[in-house]
Amino acid sequence: MSLLSIRGIGKHFGGLQVLEDVNIEVPGGAIFALIGPNGAGKTTVFNLVTGLIKPSSGSIAFEGRDLAGVPPHQITRLGIARTFQNIRIFPDMTLLENVMVGRHHLLNYGGLALLFATPAFREAERRSRERALELLSWVKLDHKADATADNLSYGEQRKLEFARALATEPKLLLLDEPVAGMNPSEKAVLMEEIRNIRDRGYGVFLIEHDMRFVMNLCDRVAVLNFGRIIAEGPPDEIRTHPDVIEAYLGRGDEAEVS
Amino acid sequence: MAAFADFWATYSTLVYSVGIHALLALSLWLTLSCGLLSLANAAFMGIGAYTAALLTLNLHWPFPAALLGGAVAPAVVALIIGAPTLRLSGVYLAMATLAFGEVTRILILNLQITGGPEGLNGIPLLTTGWHIVVILAVAGYGLARIRRSRLGRAFEAIREDEVAARLMGINVESHKLAAFTLGAVLAGVAGALNAHFTFFISPREYGFENAVDILTMTILGGTTSLIGPVLGATILTLLPELMRFLHAYRLAVNGLILVVVVLFLPTGLWDARRFRQLLKNRRARKGGQP
Ligand SMILES: Nc1ncnc2c1ncn2[C@@H]1O[C@H](COP(=O)(O)OP(=O)(O)O)[C@@H](O)[C@H]1O
Ligand SMILES: [Mg+2]
Numbered sequence: 001m002s003l004l005s006i007r008g009i010g011k012h013f014g015g016l017q018v019l020e021d022v023n024i025e026v027p028g029g030a031i032f033a034l035i036g037p038n039g040a041g042k043t044t045v046f047n048l049v050t051g052l053i054k055p056s057s058g059s060i061a062f063e064g065r066d067l068a069g070v071p072p073h074q075i076t077r078l079g080i081a082r083t084f085q086n087i088r089i090f091p092d093m094t095l096l097e098n099v100m101v102g103r104h105h106l107l108n109y110g111g112l113a114l115l116f117a118t119p120a121f122r123e124a125e126r127r128s129r130e131r132a133l134e135l136l137s138w139v140k141l142d143h144k145a146d147a148t149a150d151n152l153s154y155g156e157q158r159k160l161e162f163a164r165a166l167a168t169e170p171k172l173l174l175l176d177e178p179v180a181g182m183n184p185s186e187k188a189v190l191m192e193e194i195r196n197i198r199d200r201g202y203g204v205f206l207i208e209h210d211m212r213f214v215m216n217l218c219d220r221v222a223v224l225n226f227g228r229i230i231a232e233g234p235p236d237e238i239r240t241h242p243d244v245i246e247a248y249l250g251r252g253d254e255a256e257v258s
Numbered sequence: 259m260a261a262f263a264d265f266w267a268t269y270s271t272l273v274y275s276v277g278i279h280a281l282l283a284l285s286l287w288l289t290l291s292c293g294l295l296s297l298a299n300a301a302f303m304g305i306g307a308y309t310a311a312l313l314t315l316n317l318h319w320p321f322p323a324a325l326l327g328g329a330v331a332p333a334v335v336a337l338i339i340g341a342p343t344l345r346l347s348g349v350y351l352a353m354a355t356l357a358f359g360e361v362t363r364i365l366i367l368n369l370q371i372t373g374g375p376e377g378l379n380g381i382p383l384l385t386t387g388w389h390i391v392v393i394l395a396v397a398g399y400g401l402a403r404i405r406r407s408r409l410g411r412a413f414e415a416i417r418e419d420e421v422a423a424r425l426m427g428i429n430v431e432s433h434k435l436a437a438f439t440l441g442a443v444l445a446g447v448a449g450a451l452n453a454h455f456t457f458f459i460s461p462r463e464y465g466f467e468n469a470v471d472i473l474t475m476t477i478l479g480g481t482t483s484l485i486g487p488v489l490g491a492t493i494l495t496l497l498p499e500l501m502r503f504l505h506a507y508r509l510a511v512n513g514l515i516l517v518v519v520v521l522f523l524p525t526g527l528w529d530a531r532r533f534r535q536l537l538k539n540r541r542a543r544k545g546g547q548p
Contacts (some may be wrong), residue, residue, distance in 0.1 A: 046517035076427040088422040101415045107408045114407045
């Protein structure tokens with residue numbers, strides 16, 4: 001059984017049909033990519049999966065559970081975390097606090113424990129801080145743990161968002177153009193980290209524009225064009241798929257395919 | 259000792275006011291910490307004041323129980339009006355809470371039990387300096403604890419990016435309601451304390467001007483730490499005493515302060531982060547170390 005099942009999803013905003021009969025099965029323990037030209041509807045798929053918007057038709061299931069009517073914060077608690085195409089960190093909070101926010105639902109002490117700073121409270125906070133620092137050191141930002149997030153460079157902010165998403169202990173990680181704006185060496189490092197995550201048994205579902213990045217990294221690829229899935233399969237198949245080549249050629253992006 | 263007695267005889271009222279205003283500014287600080295621009299706290303203060311005063315006047319409840327009543331009543335009201343109101347954000351929330359404040363004031367003005375426009379007279383003088391000090395200390399401690407917990411982090415996350423906070427597993431609606439209600443509790447307690455040291459309360463004290471007063475204190479002091487609101491409350495309580503001639507223009511002065519702060523000092527007078535930065539720069543200049 002796949003981790004995430006998207007079945008017959010359609011979505012329109014007013015008169016604008018953005019997605020039409022989209023079917024995607026995202027397996028666990030693998031890296032799955034959704035690619036396609038700008039405006040194809042990729043981010044909309046993530047917004048639907050995370051519950052920020054509701055589909056016009058079709059259904060989405062996570063681990064066999066129908067997500068219809070489940071509010072976004074509950075979807076996160078079920079084990080889906082995401083990053084955003086246009087970064088959304090908490091700019092005035094420190095890096096450590098940013099990541100600790102991700103552990104919100106894992107800290108379940110009550111109001112009295114909080115007020116009296118009971119040993120249970122302090123132990124829970126300490127462990128949460130430790131885990132947050134571990135995640136920060138994993139993305140090599142631990143030396144800035146106490147700086148506020150608005151001090152970070154663009155690439156660093158992406159990495160912080162990545163650590164924050166992992167802090168929710170997801171089973172499936174949604175990454176919306178994770179390497180946009182990164183230089184080649186930063187890209188290589190992040191690629192390695194994404195592989196690491198996969199090897200620990202997480203599912204990774206990523207949106208990417210950079211075709212070379214996708215072909216080297218992913219186990220399976222789906223291609224979205226004008227709101228429809230036009231191809232799905234292992235990277236080698238996708239690379240030579242005539243419809244895909246045409247979709248990208250038609251947009252003058254052929255350099256990216258090779 | 260005699261000098262202190264003299265000082266206290268002259269200025270105790272002023273010191274009490276500083277404490278109560280500090281409590282009010284902290285109540286709004288809590289609401290603002292979750293990103294909610296609310297103008298309801300003056301009304302919550304009034305609900306707390308009237309509830310507590312009626313409990314001691316008519317039912318002869320002991321003071322602590324009346325204080326508790328003054329905390330619970332505004333909390334119940336906040337829970338009821340919070341659900342529909344808190345869906346609004348920014349200026350729309352400010353307008354809705356302002357309307358709620360006016361409705362509350364008009365209700366107090368026209369009800370029998372609240373004494374109408376004459377207000378309530380002869381409220382027993384039960385508030386002592388110790389009550390204010392202890393309650394202010396407890397409130398400060400509680401808020402400091404909240405800041406350093408999942409609750410405080412959730413409030414701040416919601417203020418900075420509601421969508422991202424939601425996708426971090428935070429139930430945004432229930433946290434907003436919690437911040438709004440806890441703010442109402444603090445404002446209600448401040449009102450109850452105030453009623454039992456001024457002897458007399460009337461609907462005039464809980465209107466739009468007072469809502470702006472509270473907002474000005476909090477914003478002037480700064481919302482980046484708990485010190486800011488206390489500082490702002492102190493300044494804006496002492497300032498009118500020093501400049502009594504400005505009394506008639508109070509609302510205009512408040513408005514001016516708000517505009518100046520928002521334009522030139524957006525983090526308020528007391529900004530812990532800016533102080534740290536200044537300290538760092540000075541140390542760097544002195545020691546030549548990074
Ligand atoms: N909330 C929205 N309201 C209206 N139109 C939207 C909304 N979100 C996305 N769209 C439109 O849907 C189309 C697909 O957007 P998006 O999913 O962001 O594409 P991609 O991520 O593939 O570049 C675009 O034309 C965009 O303008
Ligand atoms: Mg997109």
